[in-house]
Amino acid sequence: MTTRAGAAPAPPRSGLAGVPTAPVDVTLTKKEFTSDQEVRWCPGCGDYAVLAAVQGFLPELGLRRENIVFVSGIGCSSRFPYYLDTYGMHSIHGRAPAIATGLATAREDLSVWVVTGDGDALSIGGNHLIHAMRRNVNLTILLFNNKIYGLTKGQYSPTSDVGAVTKSTPAGSVDHPFNPVSLAIGAEATFVARTMDSDRAHLTEVLRAAAAHRGTALVEIYQNCPIFNDGAFQLLKDKDQAEARIAHLRAGEPVRVGSGELAQVVVRERSGRLGVVPEHEVTRSQQVLVHDPHDPDPSAAFALSRLDDPSMQHMPMGIFRQVDRPTYDDAVRAQVDAAVTSAGTVVSLDTLLRGRDTWTVDGTRPGEVEQTLEGEVTDGPIAAAGDALVEEADEVAGADGPRTE
């Protein structure tokens, strides 16, 4: 028997809402999104394919080019913004999600994209990545995963397999790797997908959904590094092998690997765990898993992400999770807007500066003072005057604050 896919939710606000669209008489093409800079990746690098797919896809969004921003960190893939004729910032190692969070929150009218790699996002920038996803900032994050450090010439990365022999692990890596999809789901991401550099159609399809998603969309892109980790994903690129290994995730459909006589399906065992069994051998105690990326419960998506192992026996590709949750930047702006609006008339700077407890010194009578107690000038009930000290919470409420270090 099969489980029923959850009903598709009402379409949430688009990730592109608020971003101005290009005039109807302007048709942008790939050419307009291609900068005049010479692309400097190694020959055969998977980054070329991703760049071409993105340049080819961006016109489809119909946005004004000047309202698109790419922010990257450090690493081969982080050179990406230089090759796109949009606004861009090639920042520092690991920090792109933080910078993009500030930008996206300050500017609702921008479509903000982050380009990062497995080292940039998952090692030095791991903290920023998980917190961006937890907050659900309206960003599309393209995580190029080649399971190796390229720009520093071939050390193992946080996604390298145990045993990987690299420049810095001549005896084989002993580090257990991250599974980026599992990590993202665990970090409360609202959109998590996996695709591949060489599958342009699938990549574009995922990008389309990611761009439309309001909130943080994490797209893991398997990307080949021909110099330091060539063939890392060959099993998924070889047509015959791929057919038998890739489980295409499609909403409302059983999760199936392969086809015809050899077709296998993902089932939920009586124990609750997922298994992969030949389709014709499914027993009464097993439920064929029907993919539901909109399920509020992330456990099935997480379990699917665990089907992946270094042998790439079963490799789910596509959108694991796609749920609607208020975004951080929308909420932050809403609070500011509400405060500004509820103030009614504009609160003058002078009122703010004077505060609520002033006295006047009259020049004609030195020392003569007159005290006035005015109304509040801050948003909160009584925030301004005496709250400067860590101790105060104690005396009035007895509440324990955080330590001060």
Place this chain on the structure above:
Amino acid sequence: MTDMSTTPLTQLDRVVIRFAGDSGDGMQLTGDRFTSDTAALGNDLSTLPNFPAEIRAPQGTLPGVSSFQVHFADHDVATPGDAPDVLVAMNPAALKANLADLPRGGTLIVNADEFSRRNLAKVGYAANPLEDGSLTGAGYHLHALPLTSMTVEALAPFTTLTRKEKERAKNMLALGLLSWLYSRDTAGTEAFLQAKFGGAPEILEANLTALRAGHAYGETTEDFAVRYQVAPAAMPPGTYRTITGNQALALGLVAASERAGLPLVLGSYPITPASDILHQLSTLKRHGVTTLQAEDEIAAVGMALGASFGGALGVTTTSGPGLALKSETIGLAVATELPLVVVDIQRGGPSTGLPTKTEQADLLQAMYGRNGESPVAVVAAQSPTDCFDAAIEAVRIATTYRTPVILLSDGYLGNGSEPWNVPSSADLPDLTVTFATEPNDLDDEGRPVFHPYRRDEATLARPWAIPGTPGLEHRIGGIEKADVTGHISYDPDNHDRMVRLRQAKIDRIADTLPPLQVDDPTGEARVLVLGWGSTYGPIAAATRLVRATGAHVARAHLRHLNPLPADLGDLLRRYDRVVLPEMNLGQLALLLRGRYLVDVHSHTAVRGLPFTAAELAQVLHEHLLALAAQEVPV
């Protein structure tokens, strides 16, 4: 409340009171309220809160002692006072920790109820100092009063409050008593309590009752032979409020944001003693202020920089350890030449150091704490109210020169308060920013083109073209940029040029600085005492003490530490001796010696506390003597 007291009044020109107690005794609030009521009376004043890093150190122990010192006078006040005239000690630990600072003859008001054998033993008192004659024998005027039991007694009608809850109001009783003793009106505190506890009528009434009971006790007791009055100070006309340095800094940022026409976006991670700025700004959303509490210090500055890239006024606030973490992003802001204000409320270091104590030891970190040649502007605030002006100046420099600016304050300024003659917004500088909207150059074929690193001739600032501006799409980043075009460049000559251009841009800031103000009233001084940051008050007070002896000393204070003012070199050379007190091991002295080849005499202390005026006066006297000795013919 109406003054019914018949105790004779004595006029004083100045008083320093220190409230000391356990961390949970409410000394900061007590001091804060006494300060507000004192300000309302028209005295000039200055305060020094001093509290432990632990929110609740074990009760009754020395590490748990928290104190608040307030200096008020009928004339202008430069410091919170070297030593208290009156020490209010709420328990044995507070007495023990603070007694050494109270000069002989000083007044002691002690909560006798807390002097139990157990509490005495906790801090190593073998005998009760209130009873063994040691305090009176040493010449202190001791008032040992059962403040706790008086409070509980006064609150007897409040049958639903527990004894423990009643005891907590003892700070209000002490405040009432001190208000009586120094003829302060408590109307302001009553209004404060009304606002604070308006939703809890019983708590409100209990606090008001304790406050009034303390005042009434003063009126009826014969324990105090006289009460005191300190006349209002003659201050320039204006509307005044009391304000802490951190509050003033927050308001300065908001004012600058409005004057610049840029929304303020603060990225911050909580850290003592800077968190108050985050708290304060988070309440000012109606002024268009956005506050983002980041996952760490690095993200905080990253968010600020991202907002700046988007055309907002990006600000981050921190203390020394946080500044260390932000270094790389500040370097990115140097390379991308975007405005960014980084506020460092300095505290004792290195590492975690002394989180709640003050120091000036981040100067070299601010100047040089980044990789590569990475110049940033550095400005410093000199007093709590000056934090407002310093914040506006930091924003002016950041937006005009498209550069990170590090604004240095410290724990002493941040938590200290003083009266502030509130400026009118119309008198604040116009900081209007113009974004680039048009191409600014021609390409090789003569077509209009936008070059993100084509500089303004006067300021050397690059154009600020924000995303959303059609036709000006460009990429910036941390990789070296080609001069003018902003393309990636590894060219040796280009790098040399860009390094020098970034330095020259910072140096150009000096062109817009006003001449240094030198306080040398007679023009006869041969010793110059120079300072920066929070030493302003102690230096001013010390200078007064020295001049009162008939000696001559000149004084100047630096707002700008990078670039240094253009006229500083001449000023240093004009005096036979330059003395530079710093709460570090001589960081500015190192810079000045290197830059001007002037033999700056450094005086340093890193005790987590501001200099006292007496200490600096002594140092200045020694230098005056040494200079005179050099002149003695051999």
